[in-house]
Amino acid sequence: MAETLYLITLFPLLGFLINGLVGRWLSEKQSGFIASLAVLGSFLVSAQLLLAFLALPAEERLLTQTLFSWIHVGDLNIQVGYRFDPLSAVMTLVVSGVGLLIHIYSIGYMRGDPGVRRYFSFLNLFTFMMLNLVLADNLVLMFLGWEGVGLCSYLLIGFWFEDEAKARAGMKAFIINRIGDAGFIVAMILLYHQFGTLSISEIAQAAPGAQIGRGFFTAATLLMFLGAMGKSAQIPLHVWLPDAMAGPTPVSALIHAATMVTAGVYLIARNSVLFSLAPATMSTVAAIGIITAFFAATIAITQNDIKKVLAYSTISQLGYMFTAVGVGAFSAGMFHLMTHAFFKGLLFLGVGSVIHGLKGEQDLGKMGGLKERLPTTHWTMLVGVLAIAGIPGLSGFFSKEEILWAAFSRDFSWIWLMGVITAGLTAFYMFRLLFRAFYGKAAWEGAHQPHESPSVMTIPLVLLAFLSILGGYVGIPEALGGINQFHHFLEPVLAVYPGVGATAQYPSQGLELLLMGVSTVVVLGGVYYAYRVYVQQPTLADDLAQRLGFLHRLSFNKYFVDEAYHLLIVRPFQALAEGLWKWFDIKVVDGAVNGSGHAITMISGAIRRVQSGLIQHYASIILLGVIFILIYLYIG
Amino acid sequence: MTAVLFYLFAALLLGAALFVVLNRNPIYSVVGLVFAFMNLAAMYFLLEAYFIGVLQVLVYAGAIMVLFLFVVMLLNVQPDRPRPGLIHPDRWWFGLVALIFVGLFMLLIGQGVRALLTSPAEDAAGMGSVANVGEALFTRFLLPFEIASLLLTVALVGTVFLAKKKV
Amino acid sequence: MVVPLYHILAFSGLLFTIGVVGVLFRRNAIIVFMSVEIMLNAVNLAFVAFSRYHGNVNGQVFVFFIMTLAAAEVAVGLAIIISLYRNLRTSDISEIRLMKY
Numbered sequence: 053m054a055e056t057l058y059l060i061t062l063f064p065l066l067g068f069l070i071n072g073l074v075g076r077w078l079s080e081k082q083s084g085f086i087a088s089l090a091v092l093g094s095f096l097v098s099a100q101l102l103l104a105f106l107a108l109p110a111e112e113r114l115l116t117q118t119l120f121s122w123i124h125v126g127d128l129n130i131q132v133g134y135r136f137d138p139l140s141a142v143m144t145l146v147v148s149g150v151g152l153l154i155h156i157y158s159i160g161y162m163r164g165d166p167g168v169r170r171y172f173s174f175l176n177l178f179t180f181m182m183l184n185l186v187l188a189d190n191l192v193l194m195f196l197g198w199e200g201v202g203l204c205s206y207l208l209i210g211f212w213f214e215d216e217a218k219a220r221a222g223m224k225a226f227i228i229n230r231i232g233d234a235g236f237i238v239a240m241i242l243l244y245h246q247f248g249t250l251s252i253s254e255i256a257q258a259a260p261g262a263q264i265g266r267g268f269f270t271a272a273t274l275l276m277f278l279g280a281m282g283k284s285a286q287i288p289l290h291v292w293l294p295d296a297m298a299g300p301t302p303v304s305a306l307i308h309a310a311t312m313v314t315a316g317v318y319l320i321a322r323n324s325v326l327f328s329l330a331p332a333t334m335s336t337v338a339a340i341g342i343i344t345a346f347f348a349a350t351i352a353i354t355q356n357d358i359k360k361v362l363a364y365s366t367i368s369q370l371g372y373m374f375t376a377v378g379v380g381a382f383s384a385g386m387f388h389l390m391t392h393a394f395f396k397g398l399l400f401l402g403v404g405s406v407i408h409g410l411k412g413e414q415d416l417g418k419m420g421g422l423k424e425r426l427p428t429t430h431w432t433m434l435v436g437v438l439a440i441a442g443i444p445g446l447s448g449f450f451s452k453e454e455i456l457w458a459a460f461s462r463d464f465s466w467i468w469l470m471g472v473i474t475a476g477l478t479a480f481y482m483f484r485l486l487f488r489a490f491y492g493k494a495a496w497e498g499a500h501q502p503h504e505s506p507s508v509m510t511i512p513l514v515l516l517a518f519l520s521i522l523g524g525y526v527g528i529p530e531a532l533g534g535i536n537q538f539h540h541f542l543e544p545v546l547a548v549y550p551g552v553g554a555t556a557q558y559p560s561q562g563l564e565l566l567l568m569g570v571s572t573v574v575v576l577g578g579v580y581y582a583y584r585v586y587v588q589q590p591t592l593a594d595d596l597a598q599r600l601g602f603l604h605r606l607s608f609n610k611y612f613v614d615e616a617y618h619l620l621i622v623r624p625f626q627a628l629a630e631g632l633w634k635w636f637d638i639k640v641v642d643g644a645v646n647g648s649g650h651a652i653t654m655i656s657g658a659i660r661r662v663q664s665g666l667i668q669h670y671a672s673i674i675l676l677g678v679i680f681i682l683i684y685l686y687i688g
Numbered sequence: 689m690t691a692v693l694f695y696l697f698a699a700l701l702l703g704a705a706l707f708v709v710l711n712r713n714p715i716y717s718v719v720g721l722v723f724a725f726m727n728l729a730a731m732y733f734l735l736e737a738y739f740i741g742v743l744q745v746l747v748y749a750g751a752i753m754v755l756f757l758f759v760v761m762l763l764n765v766q767p768d769r770p771r772p773g774l775i776h777p778d779r780w781w782f783g784l785v786a787l788i789f790v791g792l793f794m795l796l797i798g799q800g801v802r803a804l805l806t807s808p809a810e811d812a813a814g815m816g817s818v819a820n821v822g823e824a825l826f827t828r829f830l831l832p833f834e835i836a837s838l839l840l841t842v843a844l845v846g847t848v849f850l851a852k853k854k855v
Numbered sequence: 856m857v858v859p860l861y862h863i864l865a866f867s868g869l870l871f872t873i874g875v876v877g878v879l880f881r882r883n884a885i886i887v888f889m890s891v892e893i894m895l896n897a898v899n900l901a902f903v904a905f906s907r908y909h910g911n912v913n914g915q916v917f918v919f920f921i922m923t924l925a926a927a928e929v930a931v932g933l934a935i936i937i938s939l940y941r942n943l944r945t946s947d948i949s950e951i952r953l954m955k956y
């Protein structure tokens with residue numbers, strides 16, 4: 053059974069190669085079909101393996117396959133090996149499943165674009181890299197996938213590269229990712245130096261008993277978290293994600309909502325043993341997570357670009373995931389990762405449908421009244437918005453509540469409070485998006501009539517809507533009568549983090565229910581407020597914006613973080629580069645090169661004069677030679 | 689007696705050579721060189737090199753110098769115009785070089801050559817006769833002899849070709 | 856009284872040097888050529904002297920060949936000078952500088 057593991061990554065690789073090499077001779081439909089078929093293959097293999105898992109007892113749920121020896125230098129031996137356990141099973145299914153729906157959706161969305169084959173080959177390449185990341189049994193292979201998805205992100209963000217701003221957005225994403233990657237690499241070096249291996253399972257086994265100080269684990273995990281911050285857009289490395297919206301919307305859905313950005317969370321969950329040995333890092337992770345969640349939400353409430361709202365929403369929800377793993381609730385973080393993939397993927401695809409229907413319009417101010425014209429999109433997006441807001445009954449509710457309860461029960465009440473406020477803000481800005489886009493007066497321009505998208509696009513929407521509703525039912529907490537199968541499924545492979553003070557199981561289900569109720573009330577409050585501002589009294593929005601002028605400006609300009617970076621980092625670097633160029637390169641390097649040429653010219657100009665053309669000069673030089681021979685004879 | 693004559697002819701030869709090198713008029717130089725060669729021939733005779741001596745007169749003084757004379761008169765070479773000093777001002781270092789050369793040569797001879805024989809070989813009187821040299825030429829040195837004749841042929845053809853007005 | 860060998864050799868060297876001076880310092884091509892002849896003859900003298908003082912005729916044979924060679928060389932050289940004169944209208948060496956850099 054484990055022999056089929058390699059197929060999961062092989063199929064997308066083949067898809068990439070086919071579309072990349074012979075794509076130009078394929079029709080658009082064929083290209084998209086091959087790409088989707090590849091991902092379908094991965095999904096089916098993963099699903100089959102998962103079903104096999106469920107039949108096995110918990111201790112036996114592990115499949116490994118080593119393909120070949122990749123790097124062999126001295127003592128260092130890195131294999132290409134895959135590890136399929138409950139954690140990677142979840143990720144594989146999410147990546148290939150949601151990815152499959154997005155591939156199919158793309159067939160409709162990208163129709164007519166001249167670079168369609170390139171698009172699908174990149175999309176397959178991304179899937180290949182992501183699956184490698186998820187299935188890797190050692191950190192080096194994981195890093196390969198890590199870098200690979202970063203590369204594909206760059207390629208796909210800057211897909212319409214003829215537009216310079218879009219190309220630059222791709223570069224920004226890549227560069228900021230690199231900052232994080234540096235942390236990852238140094239962490240790998242530290243770990244190898246200490247443990248002599250880079251295999252995740254071997255490190256996890258050796259770590260608890262190792263006789264080293266806390267400081268080592270804190271350092272290594274902090275560096276890994278730096279990598280996660282870059283990849284998952286946590287503050288302060290979050291600035292690339294909003295700009296990444298320059299890419300095609302399905303790309304935003306797949307890479308920047310469902311999969312790539314979640315790699316950071318996966319990294320921490322995968323190395324949960326290491327992280328649980330470094331409480332300092334865990335606190336840092338939780339703190340940064342919740343701060344990110346809060347601040348991103350405060351930015352989202354004023355944005356007018358429909359995709360930017362979702363981008364900040366993604367940053368915010370990722371913050372929730374990091375909060376979860378930071379307080380030690382690893383499975384809660386993974387749960388939210390999964391539900392988020394469903395509803396955020398749905399929301400992005402829905403937004404894509406709107407943009408597609410409006411022929412490229414992305415400004416919320418120019419939408420409105422689309423409820424009747426895009427009915428399927430509207431209803432599925434309503435489901436997505438309900439899910440992300442955390443309305444009871446949908447998946448988002450269960451995953452978010454689990455996180456909030458985990459924070460509260462481990463004595464992180466301030467995190468719980470901020471989380472609840474953020475939930476309210478989330479509900480507010482998501483419904484704001486829904487109301488402004490679909491309800492109210494129509495503000496779209498142009499003679500064209502917005503139309504519903506073709507079924508190749510709407511069917512994935514519907515499927516994701518179902519998943520957004522039902523996906524949460526594997527994680528119903530015991531307080532509500534469920535058994536949280538998800539948590540138990542992942543339990544064997546995740547470390548148990550003691551937490552500060554109490555155990556993970558706070559002995560009061562009543563308190564849990566009470567807190568659930570509190571957060572639901574806050575959420576409903578957010579919904580209601582959005583309703584009042586954007587449906588009942590549309591002018592209220594502008595009034596508020598004026599009265600809270602300063603705050604509004606702060607939020608609308610994303611707290612001027614980009615501008616600060618530009619001033620503090622980009623400009624000095626550019627000045628340095630220019631200075632080095634003007635002074636060092638031109639004066640020193642060119643000077644040396646030209647100078648040596650000049651020197652040789654001078655020398656040759658002097659030596660040249662020997663060739664005077666006068667025979668007598670030549671004769672005297674010959675005579676000089678004879679004299680030297682005579683001297684030699686005389687001496688010798 | 690022969691020693692005295694030898695030194696006499698040597699002195700004359702030296703004077704004639706200096707005359708050749710230092711004189712302004714080329715015709716005078718040519719004649720001076722002829723005189724020098726005659727003296728040299730005399731010295732050869734005194735060294736019992738009869739064949740060589742005769743050849744010196746016949747070939748050198750008789751043929752080569754005549755050729756020189758022809759060319760000088762053909763080209764109507766004019767005497768060098770009087771100049772401030774016969775030594776060209778910017779070639780003074782040639783003189784230095786020549787001086788060093790002479791000095792070294794003398795030193796070498798003086799030092800390494802003192803072991804040389806000072807008197808001629810005993811039973812070598814008349815060894816430079818035509819018969820003797822001829823015998824050596826046609827037995828031991830036959831090959832160079834033949835090649836030399838080839839060389840002369842080549843020189844002949846080359847000279848004719850080079851000096852033609854139109855090819 | 857017998858003339859010592861090294862006297863003759865020293866004299867030959869002196870003659871050779873006179874020839875060298877003539878080659879280096881005269882501007883007329885023909886005079887330069889004659890100076891070369893002086894040098895050759897100086898060498899001839901040395902050879903003959905050695906031949907006499909060793910009792911070996913090989914030296915004189917060599918002189919024979921030198922003379923042959925000198926004759927050939929003079930012929931060709933003078934032909935070149937004539938040809939140069941025809942083209943450049945001068946026999947002044949310092950004006951024949953076609954191979955100057």
